[in-house]
Amino acid sequence: MDLADTIKDENEASNQDRAKAMICLRHHLDESLKMEYLTVKDPLMLWNNLKDRDDHLKMVVLPQASFDWIHLRLQDVKSIRVYNSAMFKIISQLKLCGENITDHDMLEKTFSTFHPRVCSCSSNTEK
Template sequence: MEENQSKAIILITRHMNDALRNEYLNEEDSRKLWVELEQRFGNVRDSLLPVLEVRWHSLHFCDFKSVLDYNLEALRIKSLMEFCEKNITDTMLI
């Protein structure tokens, strides 16, 4: 059981930023670490969505130098909105 705890801690911290890893360095319980990270970062989607919606509605073709630049920005916003569980249809992209 303790070996599984250690493996879980190693796995979780391996994918963390160095500063964040140092902040949670003393945490020995993998479940507690997971819950703390969830509480800290679980609302990223909720805080990101309003900003993305404003950017989506203010996206105008004439603001870009090329079609490629416009398309890249539209697809970037679309993918982030899908991350936030808000779908953008192809019709909306056009």
């Protein structure tokens, strides 16, 4: 819609473009956020408020998600389903914060946290 200039510092966008930008931004907000930012009339101010909110959320979520990822172990849960659910929840949080978890990372995490008795079965076949 060519409205990116309305959310830049010291912009000289027209009032009409600012109004269009506000309509567009509000259209994509969750209802609770629409109510929270109802009094904000400037698209730049709304954009900056939302960015600050997002940055704060990342600052809170990332340390906990990183901690959970480090301490996630297959041997600590009752089933693969519970493990997968926990793993994908943590991965979603990490992705929200800009961290990239690859399929290789997931496989490595899973294989490295098997109970030792499960992993030692190959050495038993050699005897």
